[in-house]
Amino acid sequence: GEDCMPWCPRCGTGISQHEMTEGYREIDDKSVYLLFPLEDRDNEYLVVWTTTPWTLSSNVAAAVADDLDYVAIRHDECTYYLVPEAIPRIFGRKASPEVVRRLKGAEMAGWTYRGPFDELPALSDVKHRVIHWEEVSTDEGSGIVHIAPGCGKEDFDLAHVYDLAVIAPLDENGVYLEGFDWLSGQHVEDVAEPIIASLKEKGILLKQELYRHRYPHCWRCKTKLVFRVVTEWYITMDELRYQIMEVARQIHWMPAFGLDRELDWLNNMDDWMISKKRYWGLALPIYECDKCNTVTVIGSREELCEKAVEGWNRFEGHSPHRPWVDEVKIACSQCGKPVSRIKDVGNPWLDAGIVPFSTMHYHDDRDYWEKWFPADFITESFPGQFRNWFYCLLAMSTVLENRPPFMKVLGHALVKDEKGKDMHKSEGNAIWFDEAAEKMGVDVMRWVYAAQNPEQNLLFGYHHADEVRKKLLTLWNSYSFFVTYASLDHFNPVKGAVPYEQRTEIDRWLVARTQQLIDTAIAAYENYRTDRLMRAAERYLEDLSNWYIRRNRRRFWKSENDTDKLAAYTTLHEALVTFIKVFAPIIPLITEVIYRNLVCTLDPEAPESVHLCDFPTSRAELVDEDLLTEIDSVISVVALGRSARNKANIKIRQPLSEVVVSGDTRVLAAVEKNRNQLLEELNIKSLRTDVPTDSFIRRSIQPNLPLLGPRLGKMVGAVIKALEEKLAAGHIPEEVIGRSAVTIEVEGETVTLEPEEILVNEEGVPPFVAATSRDLAVGINTELTDELIQEGTVRDLIRQVQNMRKEADFKVEDRILVGISGDGHVEKSLEHFKDYFLAEVLGTGLLTKLDHPEHEKVVNLSGSDVSIHIARV
Ligand SMILES: [Zn+2]
Ligand SMILES: [Zn+2]
Incomplete structure (x- = not known):
């Protein structure tokens, strides 16, 4: 079939719709207003506007919109037809020409006119007429659109509707073909001026000006594109689309909306254009007899050999590509004439679609192919693939096997910069992989990607990576904590492990959390939801480091190697080893380092890499739900x-x-x-x-106007009033507190408000300050008595002294003398909590100053200076 498509005259090739979107640039073009003289109406003219004068040689129609208002005005003894909005554009803001007639576009449809280049041989048989097109608007130009089906995609489509002549002027290099008289042989880039001169000479040029617009350019060479009518090969989709839909439904699409998008595309797609005017590429095995038009499609090398009448010896031994395959001619099955292959090659998507067959010996080893087909899983970013790769894989597999080519497909959104902008080298916001790997670390990068919900764009950058690095540091710090103490104590998990029954409650809690982690991880991996997996990782590391290790530090520090200490070692070792086995697929490097040290150094029987270990399995009997x-x-x-x-x-x-x-x-x-x-x-x-x-929380609620306004429109006022009345009566709906949807009656209508549409404001009732979660409310009494303030001050002092002990390199068990002088508050506080203070810092006596301090310091406590001395006893 034929189509009118974007074409680069320099590259001599068609540009696909997808390639075209990459090449729009803003440029200034010569635009002209010109006159089409109406037939049978003396001195009456249509005013037409175009930004591409070269297309005027192929004009066949002028389009108006049926329901637009047009006027006929008097100008220079002539009558011009146009939309009233165009008058100031053409004649200036102050012009007020005489309006002689007002009419709808519909009244003009069917009028005939003389075209601007009817003298050219190629236009000799063309009847020009006015047609209706609903896309005509009053926003630009004259409201009457010049139509040249040989030079524009939409024009070409209109030609089918109105049976218009298609006058295609350009060859593949953008040069005018024979039949265009003085234009023939000229390049499309060079004809704007002579065409405008010709219009002027004919007296039909009304106005010319520069016009700034976005116009498609070749993405490769930046040449302005033109539109050309080309003959291409298509696959008819009429029946096939429904078969492909059946196959698509057998596939597991992630996210689930992927299936809807694919079906939508299949429902709406036109016939599939499979050819391309190129030299390199898949040689389409189509042979069309130029004598009787019989078309033969060759299915295999053997079939080609069988039907060849010449050239087989020159082809043999080569791959089926140009130039070799074109040496072969076959006999036409109808008239017997030798027939050559068509010159076109296949659209690259044909190749992409056939991959499950072409790369897996479909033709020569069917058993091998069966073993691998269909693919378990494919993934690609989804914006374009429903029309491209996913689609062509489906199409090929449906035709050849009527089976899905893959069982699961994960479509993911895009990677943008941290502000959500596209990354471009020219914008300076692009981050190269090597640089990112170097700067943020590859495990950090993998975590960033794995933690992303694939339905949403990933905002990639170094700040984001810094946040993730903190999580990896929590793992690393927990690991180093274990290693530091376990190596001091020569703990060996192979020999020294403490059985579950002998462990403490908090040990058994961590064991249960670890089983939970394994289950969550398996479910997340099986459903390809690594984002959920990484959320589980975060929570687990937080529990491990900030609860288990922090609450149990003293068990690791203490000097006696009793069962309690070994139980803590056993539990932490198990937790760390399980964690790295679970997350080795996501963060392969850090887990390997930890594994080698935690496992390989102590257990010669263990696999030599974490990546050779079995995935952990959870043990239900170790999950104490109540304890959790x-x-x-x-x-x-x-x-x-x-x-x-x-x-x-x-x-x-x-x-x-x-x-x-x-x-x-x-x-x-x-x-x-x-x-x-x-x-x-x-x-x-x-x-x-x-x-x-x-008694400690006061709740108030407020409508979330930015959300409710657009959704409810005029009703929003009434809804707010209803909510306020409810509140005035002292009721906060239970659903609001439980963060579920609320239903209210407004003017006889039931309105459901989603949790995010109601803002809940929670305030502590003084002296309480509160915080809440879905099922918990906690309030703290913030009233401070003198005694509480004094105790707080003493705790601050304890911390300062502890730090000074470390700075002075005292041993943990060293007893000390302390000298502190500060203001009255500090003195009173110390007097009150002296015993507590001395016990905490291992002090034997408290003075205001020491004669021979080993370390001294002045610190600031709530705005006043305190001087501290310490010395060993
Ligand atoms: Zn180009
Ligand atoms: Zn034939």
């Missing part, structure tokens, strides 16, 4: 208590009098059971779980 709920609740309460402290801007060293917790009975039971641990973690004196939430 209990400790997870405690961790949540601690996190919320700390977040409340942050809100109140009270640091953790400042003791507080009271924390209150509300939540469901399971959570409260866990809190009660771990009361002492919680108080210690939060540095608070007392805990209550028997208070109603509204």
Whole structure:
């Protein structure tokens, strides 16, 4: 079939739609307003506008839109037809020509006119007429559009609708063909001036000006594209599209909307253009007899050999490409005349689609092919592939086997810079792989990619990487913590492991968390959701480092090598080794380093690489659900208590009098059971779980206008009023607190508000400051008594002295004398908490200053200077 397609006259090749979008540039072109004299209407003219004067040689029609308003105006004794909006564009802002007639476009359809180049032989039989086209607008030009089906895609499509002549003027190098008189032999780039001169000479040039517009250029050589009518080969999609849809439905698409996009494309695609005017490429095995037009398609080398009547000896021994394959001619099956192969090669997507067959011996070793076909999994970014690679794989496999060519497809969004912009070398925001690998580290980079939800664009950059590096550091620090103490104690997991039954509760909690991690990981890997996997990694590392290790430090530090200490080593070693086995596919390098040290050095029987280990399997009997709920609740309460402290801007060293917790009975039971641990973690004196939430939290809600406004339109006012009335009555809907959707009645209509459409504002009831999660509320009493403030000050001093002990290189067990002088508050605080202070710093005496301090320092505590001396006893 024929099509009118974008063409680069320099490269001599068609440009696909996809390639075209890459090449738009803004340029200034000569645009002209000209006149088409109407037939049977003396001195009456259509005013037409074009930015591509070279196409005027092929004009066959003028398009108007049926329902637009047009006027006929008087100018220089003549009548011009155009839209009124065009008058100032052509005649200036102040012009007010006489309007002699007003009419709709529909009234003009069917009129005939004389074209600007009817003297050219190629136009001798053309009847020019006015047609309707709904795309005509009043925004630019005259409201009457010049139509040349041989020079434009939309014009070409209109030619089918109106049965217009297609006058194609250019050869493949952009040179005018025979039949265009003085234009013949001229290059399209050179004809704008002579064409405008010719219009002027004929008296039909109304106005010319420079016009700035975005125009497609060749993405390769930057030459301005033209449109050419070319004959191409197509595959008819009428029946095939439904067969392909059936096959597409048998595939697992990720994300699920991929299937809808593919089906949508299949539903709407035109016939598939498979040829390309090139030299290199897949030689299409099509033979068309120029005598009787019989078309033969050759299916194999053997068939070609069988039908060859000449040239086989020159082809033999070569691949089926030009020039060798074109040596072969076959006999026409109808008239017997020798027939050559058509010159076209295949569109590259034909090659891409045939990969599951061409690369796996489909023709010569069917058993081998069966072993590998279909592919388990393919992945590509989705913006273009539904029309390209995914599509052509499906098409080929449907025709050849009526089976899916792949079982799972993961389409992912794009990589942009950190601000969400496309990365370009010219913009200076591109990051090269080598540079990124060097600067951020490849495991960090792999984590960044793995953690991305594939449906959303990845905003790639060094800040993002820094965030991820912190997570890897948590792993590394946990590992080094273990190594530091385990090597001091010569812990050997092969010989010294403590059985599960002899471990403490917190050990068994970490064991259960580890089993949970394995299960989550398996589900995430199986569903190709590495983003969920990496979220699990983050949570686990946080629990491991910030709860298990931190809460158990003393067990590793203590001097006696008892079962309790070995149990801690065993548990931490298991956790680390399991973690690196689970995450070795994502972060292969750091896990390998850790594995070699943690496992290979101690266990000669172990596989020599983490990548040779079996994937861990979880053991259900090690998952103590109650214990998990209990400790997870405690961790949540601690996190919320700390977040409340942050809100109140009270640091953790400042003791507080009271924390209150509300939540469901399971959570409260866990809190009660771990009361002492919680108080210690939060540095608070007392805990209550028997208070109603509204005694320490005041909640208010607000409509989220930026979301609700666009969705509800005019109703938004009434909805806000209804919400406010509900609040005034003192009700906050339970659903709001539980973060689920709320239904309200407004003017007889039921409106559902999603959780994100209602902003919940939570404020502590003074003196409480609160923080909440879905099922927990925690409030801290921020009232500070003198005694609490003094204790806070003493804790600050303890920390300073501990740091000074380290700076002075004292041994952990060294006893010291301390001299402190500061303001009245510091003195009073120390007087009050003297015993506590001395016990914490291993002090034997407290003075205001020492005569022979081994280390001294002046520090600033809440705005006043304190001088500290220390010396060993
Ligand atoms: Zn080009
Ligand atoms: Zn024939």
